[in-house]
Amino acid sequence: MKRTLQYFGQACAYALFAALLGYFSTSPAYQQLPDDYALVKLSFSHAAQRKHPCRERSAEELAKLARNMRIAKDCPRERSNVVVELEMDGQPLYHVVLPPSGLAHDGVSSVYRRLPVRAGTHRFVVRLKDTEQGGFGYVREESVSLEAGRVLVIDFKADAPGAGGFVFH
Amino acid sequence: MIRLIQRFSQFVMLRVENSLNHVFRAELNPLYQLGAIAYFLFWMVAVSGLYIYAFYRTGVHEAYSSVESLTHGQWYLGGIMRSLHRYASDGMVLTMLVHMWRNFAMNRLSGFRAFSWYTGLVLLLLLYVSGINGYWLVWDQLAQFIAVASTEWLDWLPIFSNPLVRNFLLQESVNDRFFSLLSFAHIGTPLVMLALITVHTQRVSGARTQPSRQIAIGVVVTLLVLALVKPAVSQARADLASVAAQINLDWFFLMSYPLIYKWSPGQLWALGGGVMTLFLLLPVLARTRHTAGSFQITTVPSARSFSTKPGETILEAAIRQDVLLAYGCRDGACGTCKGSVLRGEVDYGIYQAHALSEQEKRAGKALFCCATPLSDLEIEYFENESLKQAPARTMGCRVETMRRVAPDVMVLLLRPLTAGALKFFPSQHIDILLDGGGRRSFSFANALGETECIELHVRRIPGGRFTSHVFTQMKTGDTLRFEGPLGTPFVDDDRDSPIIFVAGATGFAPVKSILEHAFHTGSKGRKWLYWGARSPSDLYDIQRPERWQREHPNFMFVPVLSAPLPEDHWQGRVGLVHEAILQDFPDLSGFRVYACASLQMVQAARPAFLAHGLSESACFSDAFLMSTHPAAQPAEPRPLK
Numbered sequence: 001m002k003r004t005l006q007y008f009g010q011a012c013a014y015a016l017f018a019a020l021l022g023y024f025s026t027s028p029a030y031q032q033l034p035d036d037y038a039l040v041k042l043s044f045s046h047a048a049q050r051k052h053p054c055r056e057r058s059a060e061e062l063a064k065l066a067r068n069m070r071i072a073k074d075c076p077r078e079r080s081n082v083v084v085e086l087e088m089d090g091q092p093l094y095h096v097v098l099p100p101s102g103l104a105h106d107g108v109s110s111v112y113r114r115l116p117v118r119a120g121t122h123r124f125v126v127r128l129k130d131t132e133q134g135g136f137g138y139v140r141e142e143s144v145s146l147e148a149g150r151v152l153v154i155d156f157k158a159d160a161p162g163a164g165g166f167v168f169h
Numbered sequence: 170m171i172r173l174i175q176r177f178s179q180f181v182m183l184r185v186e187n188s189l190n191h192v193f194r195a196e197l198n199p200l201y202q203l204g205a206i207a208y209f210l211f212w213m214v215a216v217s218g219l220y221i222y223a224f225y226r227t228g229v230h231e232a233y234s235s236v237e238s239l240t241h242g243q244w245y246l247g248g249i250m251r252s253l254h255r256y257a258s259d260g261m262v263l264t265m266l267v268h269m270w271r272n273f274a275m276n277r278l279s280g281f282r283a284f285s286w287y288t289g290l291v292l293l294l295l296l297y298v299s300g301i302n303g304y305w306l307v308w309d310q311l312a313q314f315i316a317v318a319s320t321e322w323l324d325w326l327p328i329f330s331n332p333l334v335r336n337f338l339l340q341e342s343v344n345d346r347f348f349s350l351l352s353f354a355h356i357g358t359p360l361v362m363l364a365l366i367t368v369h370t371q372r373v374s375g376a377r378t379q380p381s382r383q384i385a386i387g388v389v390v391t392l393l394v395l396a397l398v399k400p401a402v403s404q405a406r407a408d409l410a411s412v413a414a415q416i417n418l419d420w421f422f423l424m425s426y427p428l429i430y431k432w433s434p435g436q437l438w439a440l441g442g443g444v445m446t447l448f449l450l451l452p453v454l455a456r457t458r459h460t461a462g463s464f465q466i467t468t469v470p471s472a473r474s475f476s477t478k479p480g481e482t483i484l485e486a487a488i489r490q491d492v493l494l495a496y497g498c499r500d501g502a503c504g505t506c507k508g509s510v511l512r513g514e515v516d517y518g519i520y521q522a523h524a525l526s527e528q529e530k531r532a533g534k535a536l537f538c539c540a541t542p543l544s545d546l547e548i549e550y551f552e553n554e555s556l557k558q559a560p561a562r563t564m565g566c567r568v569e570t571m572r573r574v575a576p577d578v579m580v581l582l583l584r585p586l587t588a589g590a591l592k593f594f595p596s597q598h599i600d601i602l603l604d605g606g607g608r609r610s611f612s613f614a615n616a617l618g619e620t621e622c623i624e625l626h627v628r629r630i631p632g633g634r635f636t637s638h639v640f641t642q643m644k645t646g647d648t649l650r651f652e653g654p655l656g657t658p659f660v661d662d663d664r665d666s667p668i669i670f671v672a673g674a675t676g677f678a679p680v681k682s683i684l685e686h687a688f689h690t691g692s693k694g695r696k697w698l699y700w701g702a703r704s705p706s707d708l709y710d711i712q713r714p715e716r717w718q719r720e721h722p723n724f725m726f727v728p729v730l731s732a733p734l735p736e737d738h739w740q741g742r743v744g745l746v747h748e749a750i751l752q753d754f755p756d757l758s759g760f761r762v763y764a765c766a767s768l769q770m771v772q773a774a775r776p777a778f779l780a781h782g783l784s785e786s787a788c789f790s791d792a793f794l795m796s797t798h799p800a801a802q803p804a805e806p807r808p809l810k
Contacts, residue, residue, distance in 0.1 A: 003634070006191075006192055006193075006194075009191070009192030009193075010192055010193060010387070012192075013189065013192060013193070013199070014387055014388075014390075014391040015391075017260075017263075017388075017391055018391050018392070018394065018395045018398075020263065021256050021259045021260055021263070021392075021395060021421075022256075022395050022398070022399045024259070024419070024420040024421055025255060025256065025259050025401070025419045025420075025421065026417040026418070026419065027417065027420075029415045029416065029417050029418070030415065030416045030417075030418045030426075030427050031414060031415050032314060032412070032413070032414065032415070032416055032427075032430065033412055033413075033414045034414065035414050037414070039412050041338060043332065043334070043335055043338055045330075045331050045332075045335070101330040102330070107330055108330060108331065110330065110331055110332055111332075112321070112324060112332040112334050112335065114321070148414070149411050149412055149413065149414055150410065150411055150412075151409065151410055151411055151412050153338050153339060155338070169338075169339055169410075
């Protein structure tokens, strides 16, 4: 009788082990996005314009430099911040000021932003400013129909064909 | 706070262990072999992984297709292998986490164990890296979620000028070479783990790296059943242009992933960093008095000396320095390692209450597998160098002959299936390993070197699982498995002084082994054998000691019956065997006594012998339990205290 109970206990222990593994290897399900939502991903890497324009060195300045350093133009390395605005259906969805990377602030400005939005047709306006002076140099407006679970990627390429350099995937 | 959590964990763990001791018995308790089970699961993962890899194709499109084909096209093997791969990996996480928790609860993480603690932490991290990496390989929606979430989490670190997650923005961002890289990492990481496992166990003396056979079989069968009942399957093919609202997560590996979105990547980094810092500090925070110093341990009467490292138990130090102390579970449950501390102070450690009573502690006993010295110690130890020549092995044997010498006694001759004679010493025993778990101990009845067979005297116990089998079903040619030789031999280190052997029923077996060995080696000391039994038929081999008496002038044989019937016409001594001895030897000073009988008989005889002048150090016993209880085993021969 005792042995039977022992075998039963062992079977229970193994069953518990199996149940733990079997259940938690897939359950409970994780809801990463509400059922009627889509996802907008705004992401790009872009090198902004230089913060200060290049200037011509004078003859005196050039003379003071070592022979191998005598370059006519003096171009400060630091770049401007990149400012991005994203609107959806006339409402601001995201706004960010992206500093340039690197110790000398001369690298690219990067952004990745994940924005869950309700599924449906939306009008997006996205703007980018990459200079110290002036307004948004790049603007794109687009109406997009987003099904639930779809991902809209908004990328930016300064040399992309079409207006504004923004690319909607 | 840490101490409070530790004490609570200890409270819970000891109770769970105790419950499992009842279910599995101490020697098979899975909680006592968690590290070994994790190691075993590692091999399951490795073998199943190699099979899967043979069919896996490294490519954006081929990865998913090849895994699907394996899962459904050959569900009977490939599918099962995939399921085993997943569940064994999950099992590794579970066993490693419980292993860590148990070591924390039992405070086995300070001193020299800190090394194993830290390497264990690295192993756990590598397991997570390898497991998460493995999920990417399938390239289904779960893989997509993990890829995106992992890179989003990593991008929080201010070290990437270009976000890593941009590699998973668009379908065309992922290329075939990426999967070659993932495969390389998924094979390389376990190789590093394998090397580290070796390092991890290196600092612990005699660390167990293989679970017991029954547990290994139990784990394999459990995972196989699970693989059939709930096969591991992929989710929908990855598509970076969409996102699945619901994901079936493997919570063993991915428990922290939802926090990336529930909180933020930065907060998850903070949590991970905090937990890791706590784990790194635990060995320091949990440091106690018993983990602070190194001490010297000397043994008597066999003069050996060895040292302990801070936090090391007496048994661990002994194993490390080749002092052969007896042990079983090594977790304070079976009591095999119980011994006497003659001088010095110990921390008794954490053990099951039934394994060491308060009375035994007051009498100077300790469980050497749990006790750590608090000062230099002197412990009792009987060394036999020759034990090293007869290491215990597990092997098969064939039943060579069966001879029923009494209605309830069978003499078995077993021939080991491994080539060469089995080395053993008188009064050692073997454990017969029963199918489905359990073991039964029987003393060697033949003398060292007498034959290549093992002689056992098996007495039928009503309801006994093995002994009933011997008497009703066993036949010549059957095979058995056993482990042995086990137990400390009886050392006749004073061969010329008089010795009295007391045998009860089949307790004659080890006495026969000792005496035949003594006659063979020409021992000249005077010897008496008092063989006690209830009826004449219990003296199943009486002709043998009678013959010895005729052949050896230094040997005397006295059979004693406790309950002879008139029809037995018994002419010899009547009464309890130890009383017969005391009638013949009112003064036992200068004698040695070796008693091999039931526990009750030994317990009755010992105080009587001591009261008649027998020195404690000259009183040896090999007491056994005649019961159907699966844990019934003969005690080690040792001076009775």
